[in-house]
Structure formats: structure tokens, C-alpha cells
Amino acid sequence: MTLIKSISGIRGTIGGQVGDNLTPIDAVKFASAYGTWIMQQRDKEDYKVVVGRDARISGKMIQNLVMNTLIGMGIHVVDLGLSTTPTVELAVPMEHADGGIILTASHNPKQWNALKLLNHKGEFLDGEEGAKILEIAESDSMSFADVDSLGKITKNQAYIDLHIIEVLDLQLVNVRAIEHARFRVVVDGVNSTGGIAIPLLLERLGVDVIKLYCEPNGQFPHNPEPLKEHLTDLSEAVKKHKADFGIVVDPDVDRLAFMDENGEMFGEEYTLVACADYVLSRTPGNTVSNMSSTRALRDVTEKHGGTYEASAVGEVNVVKLMKKNKVVIGGEGNGGIIYPESHYGRDALVGVALFLSLLADKQMKVSELRKTYPNYFMSKKKIELTVGLDVDGILIEIEKRYQNEQLTTIDGVKIDFPESWVHLRKSNTEPIIRIYTEAKSQQEADTLADKFIKEISDIAKK
Numbered sequence: 001m002t003l004i005k006s007i008s009g010i011r012g013t014i015g016g017q018v019g020d021n022l023t024p025i026d027a028v029k030f031a032s033a034y035g036t037w038i039m040q041q042r043d044k045e046d047y048k049v050v051v052g053r054d055a056r057i058s059g060k061m062i063q064n065l066v067m068n069t070l071i072g073m074g075i076h077v078v079d080l081g082l083s084t085t086p087t088v089e090l091a092v093p094m095e096h097a098d099g100g101i102i103l104t105a106s107h108n109p110k111q112w113n114a115l116k117l118l119n120h121k122g123e124f125l126d127g128e129e130g131a132k133i134l135e136i137a138e139s140d141s142m143s144f145a146d147v148d149s150l151g152k153i154t155k156n157q158a159y160i161d162l163h164i165i166e167v168l169d170l171q172l173v174n175v176r177a178i179e180h181a182r183f184r185v186v187v188d189g190v191n192s193t194g195g196i197a198i199p200l201l202l203e204r205l206g207v208d209v210i211k212l213y214c215e216p217n218g219q220f221p222h223n224p225e226p227l228k229e230h231l232t233d234l235s236e237a238v239k240k241h242k243a244d245f246g247i248v249v250d251p252d253v254d255r256l257a258f259m260d261e262n263g264e265m266f267g268e269e270y271t272l273v274a275c276a277d278y279v280l281s282r283t284p285g286n287t288v289s290n291m292s293s294t295r296a297l298r299d300v301t302e303k304h305g306g307t308y309e310a311s312a313v314g315e316v317n318v319v320k321l322m323k324k325n326k327v328v329i330g331g332e333g334n335g336g337i338i339y340p341e342s343h344y345g346r347d348a349l350v351g352v353a354l355f356l357s358l359l360a361d362k363q364m365k366v367s368e369l370r371k372t373y374p375n376y377f378m379s380k381k382k383i384e385l386t387v388g389l390d391v392d393g394i395l396i397e398i399e400k401r402y403q404n405e406q407l408t409t410i411d412g413v414k415i416d417f418p419e420s421w422v423h424l425r426k427s428n429t430e431p432i433i434r435i436y437t438e439a440k441s442q443q444e445a446d447t448l449a450d451k452f453i454k455e456i457s458d459i460a461k462k
């Protein structure tokens with residue numbers, strides 16, 4: 001199956017059979033289900049939805065299908081064109097809109113696309129809301145407007161600039177100190193909209209920007225997930241240009257990773273750790289990340305006198321727990337910074353500005369900054385799902401085998417050992433089981449992951 005329906009949105013590969021892939025018919029079907037849901041939320045005369053996309057090759061086609069479906073329902077559309085996920089999230093409340101749709105498959109390769117759905121606050125729908133939209137889509141109970149009641153499309157391409165202004169206005173973003181530091185930074189925009197937004201932000205902060213793959217043509221030059229093995233060109237460019245560090249984002253600019261001045265990864269997990277360290281040093285409080293994120297955030301939070309708690313994986317779950325715990329910063333270990341002072345969504349622009357403020361304050365090299373944080377090593381592996389594989393049964397068997405260890409089962413199975421942990425879960429966005437481990441050395445983390453891959457394979461063969 002390459003059409004995945006979950007709380008993360010409707011995601012699939014372009015082309016192929018209706019119902020098995022993200023075809024034009026599927027795009028129209030789910031856009032109209034979302035439009036129907038929007039109109040069920042509030043009884044009013046006019047409805048408005050903000051729509052933006054990353055630079056994927058299929059983006060314009062899918063966006064046109066989605067927008068025209070909505071206006072066919074009598075819903076007005078604000079078309080942001082090429083945009084970022086956090087930009088659309090900010091635009092929804094600024095437009096007083098009823099919701100928003102981002103056309104992006106995030107870190108997935110170029111053949112994928114997706115409809116990410118937002119509520120009137122510019123936040124992702126929860127599981128109950130997502131289930132309702134799926135129910136509407138399956139029931140075919142959508143109705144459309146008559147010819148005199150069609151919606152209108154209004155283009156507005158100012159929102160990336162407005163987003164940057166909003167970031168620069170944040171109290172903890174030290175614009176003057178960043179300008180004074182005169183940083184030189186290489187940006188890998190993976191030929192998507194990060195190549196527009198991140199350089200613009202950096203230039204406004206007085207940073208000398210070297211652009212790498214910043215042409216928003218959707219031709220991803222490498223696997224778009226910002227992991228070390230995909231970023232050899234960025235590493236070479238940082239060293240060649242004697243840059244202070246490198247920045248890489250995913251295609252929709254909600255994930256952020258840094259590379260130090262030696263061309264070595266700062267560690268995607270440590271993006272949130274560093275930003276949290278800066279925020280907590282000025283506004284003490286609590287933090288939240290998901291269960292697959294590093295223990296280093298807990299350590300840094302406790303160092304500043306706060307409390308850390310882990311949520312189930314998925315941005316909507318992180319946000320829910322962040323609101324409950326009234327945290328000052330949170331996010332996901334995959335480089336997703338959620339800073340409530342801005343908005344409740346992962347935002348690489350906010351992350352870049354907070355990280356630069358921290359560096360300007362510390363006046364140290366990125367490699368030196370990394371050494372100030374607890375050293376954990378993570379292994380992120382996956383098993384492709386085969387048809388008929390009983391994933392739930394496998395996880396129940398793992399749970400039984402490790403019942404004497406510290407277990408958490410709110411999202412798959414997480415086993416906390418004294419010096420390490422493993423988290424096994426079915427992905428919301430791909431047909432895979434994710435195996436995340438963390439330990440005090442890379443070898444221990446990899447060995448632990450391989451042990452559980454073998455164990456899962458053995459259980460599956462029974």
C-alpha cells in the first residue's frame with residue numbers, strides 16, 4: 001500500500017491505481033472530505049482555507065486539484081504557492097481562516113506527496129478529527145456549491161516574509177548579537193522551499209549565506225531526510241568555504257539539522273537540545289519531546305530546574321502534552337522545534353534563529369558547543385512491512401519477553417534499560433516498523449537495534 005491515511009494526513013505516491021496511490025481522484029476525494037469537515041465545525045456564511053506547498057514536482061498539480069475542489073464547495077482559498085509547513089501554520093490564524101492544507105510529503109522522496117491538514121488555529125488535526133475526515137471520505141457524503149456560490153482563490157505570496165518578521169520579533173531572538181557575530185553559513189535547501197525561506201532569514205540577520213541546492217525545483221539532489229549519510233556535499237561545502245556551520249532542512253522546512261565547522265553532524269537529535277538549553281537559560285520551565293527522542297533533553301531540562309516528559313510520536317501528540325504541561329519549548333528529536341511563543345508547530349526558521357542567538361551568546365564554535373551536552377548515540381533503523389505481517393502481534397510478544405523491564409506502551413513498545421533504550425513502533429507515514437535505540441556509544445546503539453531486528457524477524461517467522 002502506498003496510500004497511507006493517518007493523523008499525519010493523507011500520504012501516497014503519485015500515479016498508479018485509485019485508492020492505492022495518491023492519484024488526482026484521491027486528492028479530490030480527501031480535499032472534499034476535509035472541506036465538508038470544515039463546514040461542519042462552524043455554521044457561517046463564508047469559509048476560508050489557506051493552501052501552500054513545498055517544491056515537489058507534483059506539488060502544483062495536487063495543489064490545483066485541492067484548491068479547485070474547495071472552491072467547488074463554496075470555500076474561499078488563500079493560495080500561498082511555494083511555502084513551508086510552519087508558514088502555512090502561521091498564516092491560518094493571521095488570515096482568520098477556518099483551516100489550512102500543506103501539500104508536502106515532508107522527508108519522503110520525490111515520488112511521494114501528501115495533504116497535511118490544519119484546524120482554525122493552524123495546528124494539526126488530532127486523531128478523532130482525522131478519523132472523522134476519513135469517515136466522510138469513505139461515505140461519499142460530500143456536497144458541492146451551486147454556480148452562484150463558488151469560492152474564490154486569492155494569491156498571497158507575502159507570508160514567507162511575514163513569517164521571517166514574526167521570527168525576528170521574538171523576544172529571545174538576539175538580532176543585534178547575531179549581526180555582530182558575522183557568521184558564515186552553508187544552507188542545503190534540498191531544492192525545495194527551505195532554499196527560499198532559510199537564506200532570506202539569514203540575510204536579514206546579517207549572516208553570510210552560501211547556498212547549496214536552494215533552487216526550488218523539486219529535484220531533490222539526495223535523499224531528503226536530513227541524516228548524515230545524505231549530507232556529504234554539505235560537509236564538503238562547509239569545509240571548503242570555511243563556514244561557521246551548515247544548515248539542512250527537509251522539503252517542507254519543519255525539520256532542522258546542523259553541521260559543525262569541521263563538516264561533522266551536530267546531531268539531528270541535538271537541534272532541540274541546543275535550542276531548549278538557550279530558551280531554558282532565559283525562561284525556566286518544562287519541556288516535552290516524543291518517546292523516540294534523546295535523553296539529552298531530559299538532562300538539559302533538569303539542569304535548568306525543569307521537568308521533562310515524553311509523548312507518543314506525532315506532532316499532534318507532542319503539542320497536546322506541551323499544552324497540558326505548559327512547557328516553554330518542546331518538539332521532536334528529528335530536528336523539530338516547537339516554540340509556543342511563536343506557534344504550536346515544528347518550525348525550522350524559529351530553530352535557526354534560536355540556535356544563532358545561542359551561538360552568538362556563547363561565542364564558541366559549534367563543535368565546542370556540542371561537547372557541552374550529554375553524549376548519547378542513537379541508531380535509527382527500519383523493517384519494511386510485508387503483506388500479512390501481524391505487527392501488533394509481534395509487539396505484544398516483545399512486550400511479554402521484556403515484561404520485567406521498564407515498559408511504555410502508549411505508542412508501540414519502548415523498553416528503558418539502565419544505560420540505553422529501544423523504541424519499536426509502526427510508522428504513521430511509511431509502511432515500515434521503526435526501530436530506534438539510544439546508548440552511550442554508537443556501537444552499543446547499533447548492536448541493540450540489530451538485536452531487536454533479529455528478534456522481530458524470528459517472531460515473524462513463527
